[in-house]
Amino acid sequence: xxxxxxxxxxxxxxxxxxxxxxxxxxxxxxxxxxxxxxxxxxxxxxxxxxxxxxxxxxxxxxxxxxxxxxxxxxxxxxxxxxxxxxxxxxxxxxxxxxxxxxxxxxxxxxxxxxxxxxxxxxxxxxxxxxxxxxxxxxxxxxxxxxxxxxxxxxxxxxxxxxxxxxxxxxxxxxxxxxxxxxxxxxxxxxxxxxxxxxxxxxxxxxxxxxxxxxxxxxxxxxxxxxxxxxxxxxxxxxxxxxxxxxxxxxxxxxxxxxxxxxxxxxxxxxxxxxxxxxxxxxxxxxxxxxxxxxxxxxxxxxxxxxxxxxxxxxxxxxxxxxxxxxxxxxxxxxxxxxxxxxxxxxxxxxxxxxxxxxxxxxxxxxxxxxxxxxxxxxxxxxxxxxxxxxxxxxxxxxxxxxxxxxxxxxxxxxxxxxxxxxxxxxxxxxxxxxxxxxxxxxxxxxxxxxxxxxxxxxxxxxxxxxxxxxxxxxxxxxxxxxxxxx
Amino acid sequence: xxxxxxxxxxxxxxxxxxxxxxxxxxxxxxxxxxxxxxxxxxxxxxxxxxxxxxxxxxxxxxxxxxxxxxxxxxxxxxxxxxxxxxxxxxxxxxxxxxxxxxxxxxxxxxxxxxxxxxxxxxxxxxxxxxxxxxxxxxxxxxxxxxx
Numbered sequence: 001x002x003x004x005x006x007x008x009x010x011x012x013x014x015x016x017x018x019x020x021x022x023x024x025x026x027x028x029x030x031x032x033x034x035x036x037x038x039x040x041x042x043x044x045x046x047x048x049x050x051x052x053x054x055x056x057x058x059x060x061x062x063x064x065x066x067x068x069x070x071x072x073x074x075x076x077x078x079x080x081x082x083x084x085x086x087x088x089x090x091x092x093x094x095x096x097x098x099x100x101x102x103x104x105x106x107x108x109x110x111x112x113x114x115x116x117x118x119x120x121x122x123x124x125x126x127x128x129x130x131x132x133x134x135x136x137x138x139x140x141x142x143x144x145x146x147x148x149x150x151x152x153x154x155x156x157x158x159x160x161x162x163x164x165x166x167x168x169x170x171x172x173x174x175x176x177x178x179x180x181x182x183x184x185x186x187x188x189x190x191x192x193x194x195x196x197x198x199x200x201x202x203x204x205x206x207x208x209x210x211x212x213x214x215x216x217x218x219x220x221x222x223x224x225x226x227x228x229x230x231x232x233x234x235x236x237x238x239x240x241x242x243x244x245x246x247x248x249x250x251x252x253x254x255x256x257x258x259x260x261x262x263x264x265x266x267x268x269x270x271x272x273x274x275x276x277x278x279x280x281x282x283x284x285x286x287x288x289x290x291x292x293x294x295x296x297x298x299x300x301x302x303x304x305x306x307x308x309x310x311x312x313x314x315x316x317x318x319x320x321x322x323x324x325x326x327x328x329x330x331x332x333x334x335x336x337x338x339x340x341x342x343x344x345x346x347x348x349x350x351x352x353x354x355x356x357x358x359x360x361x362x363x364x365x366x367x368x369x370x371x372x373x374x375x376x377x378x379x380x381x382x383x384x385x386x387x388x389x390x391x392x393x394x395x396x397x398x399x400x401x402x403x404x405x406x407x408x409x410x411x412x413x414x415x416x417x418x419x420x421x422x423x424x425x426x427x428x429x430x431x432x433x434x435x436x437x438x439x440x441x442x443x444x445x446x447x448x449x450x451x452x453x454x455x456x457x458x459x460x461x462x463x464x465x466x467x468x469x470x471x472x473x474x475x476x477x478x479x480x481x482x483x484x485x486x
Numbered sequence: 487x488x489x490x491x492x493x494x495x496x497x498x499x500x501x502x503x504x505x506x507x508x509x510x511x512x513x514x515x516x517x518x519x520x521x522x523x524x525x526x527x528x529x530x531x532x533x534x535x536x537x538x539x540x541x542x543x544x545x546x547x548x549x550x551x552x553x554x555x556x557x558x559x560x561x562x563x564x565x566x567x568x569x570x571x572x573x574x575x576x577x578x579x580x581x582x583x584x585x586x587x588x589x590x591x592x593x594x595x596x597x598x599x600x601x602x603x604x605x606x607x608x609x610x611x612x613x614x615x616x617x618x619x620x621x622x623x624x625x626x627x628x629x630x631x632x633x
Contacts, residue, residue, distance in 0.1 A: 077613070096614075245609065259550045260545065263586035271613075273613040273614040275613060417499070418496060418499070
């Protein structure tokens with residue numbers, strides 16, 4: 001085990017930012033910067049996440065710093081809640097610093113319905129969504145694909161869904177990368193990944209993935225909220241899921257491939273899970289194109305889930321004569337590697353930003369934002385733990401100058417799954433949530449227990465840190481009224 | 487031969503699942519690691535043994551062979567809904583540690599069937615801090631599973 005990391009090893013830059021300088025460990029090429037208040041810093045030091053950030057800081061040709069978000073927890077190789085950027089050309093790409101669930105992300109749909117209108121029908125709506133959006137690992141969806149159709153999905157992302165009647169054009173406009181990573185090459189996706197993915201489009205998966213029906217219960221920024229069409233008392237829906245078995249297999253297969261060639265590039269790894277290859281190498285280029293396929297699978301997957309959520313609203317509300325609309329506020333990725341240009345040490349540089357459990361949070365005026373949001377910044381969607389609040393924020397000029405346009409992604413675990421399973425009973429938790437007026441539809445009670453709110457940090461505290469640190473700006477808070485999960 | 491108290495044990499991990507496996511030989515360590523993984527997944531006593539799946543993997547390190555093989559099993563599990571309870575290491579050639587170009591090879595059979603219910607699906611076997619070490623004459627490895 002590496003040397004212990006203590007609070008006094010950090011230099012406090014301001015109330016919400018701490019730096020572990022390169023002098024801490026001679027192997028570090030860049031410092032580690034942690035966004036946290038004192039309590040969240042103690043939490044971060046309570047697991048291996050800061051050690052993992054230090055390990056990442058030893059990788060070659062990184063720029064700026066390795067950033068750690070306030071919701072950080074131990075990952076494998078790179079912490080969940082970590083951001084790093086490598087030089088392009090000359091730097092590395094690390095699948096482990098992007099995550100197995102490539103383009104795991106969050107989509108927010110909003111409606112023109114208020115809580116009173118939906119309350120009498122909520123239970124029925126939750127049941128329909130649970131039925132229409134299959135969940136659980138290995139679950140199969142309503143959209144089985146031929147090999148050729150899967151390749152189209154991998155190349156086109158959410159645009160495939162639009163071509164086949166599962167999307168409105170404005171859904172794509174309000175999706176990160178407009179729903180399609182342009183450099184995807186289906187020939188670089190492995191046969192096993194394709195085999196795992198072909199029946200999984202339109203499925204939610206398991207683990208911490210969920211669909212949640214929410215009420216907007218507080219607005220902090222009326223201008224931002226109005227632009228997104230959000231108002232107090234409004235019904236909204238969040239979808240949290242990713243690229244399913246397809247993305248996991250891409251990560252697995254490329255880690256294996258990288259392991260066999262890493263010696264050629266003379267890269268020394270502190271942990272095999274940080275396995276990487278030079279971005280310009282054939283292996284690195286192939287991974288980037290395969291990763292883009294997984295990202296496109298995920299964009300298309302969340303789009304098809306959105307379609308089935310709209311269908312669920314229609315099945316429940318249309319027979320009752322209730323008129324409504326469901327539109328997309330935005331869709332973000334929080335496990336992704338992106339080639340972007342940032343100003344670093346007063347120089348414009350092209351870098352590969354690795355965000356694992358971290359959200360892109362581009363500020364106002366950034367190229368690549370939809371017209372609707374270009375002057376207010378990119379919407380940032382931060383789901384809380386099950387049964388607790390979630391937040392809508394906006395990217396800021398501060399996130400662009402401080403963190404390569406990145407911010408946090410959620411609440412972050414403080415209790416292991418094994419401990420949660422020992423200490424919390426799923427049935428009891430379900431009863432507790434239902435006593436708070438939250439409808440629960442879950443495939444597995446043990447899975448529910450692992451995702452219990454007390455296994456996570458307080459999302460409001462996490463959001464306060466990024467808001468006050470200036471790497472995102474609070475717009476609205478959501479309160480759950482129905483949780484649907486595998 | 488040193489004594490083996492247990493083939494594997496579950497160890498805590500913040501966001502995922504982890505085990506520590508033991509073996510008197512490397513093939514036994516590999517088989518115990520697979521057994522530990524499937525013991526997290528389901529109650530193995532209720533799983534039949536009529537299905538046999540054989541896998542062949544190559545990797546640049548003993549740890550790479552282990553992780554690649556377990557990921558092959560994860561793939562069978564997800565595609566076919568099978569859980570495995572008996573493992574036979576048919577061939578194990580380790581890479582030459584002196585030669586970075588050298589590649590090891592593992593061929594193994596797994597026997598199992600459809601489980602009645604599944605406690606926990608495993609999406610991937612990670613390389614996180616995977617080091618096969620020797621302690622008191624036993625081979626030991628810790629594995630973290632992405633769930």
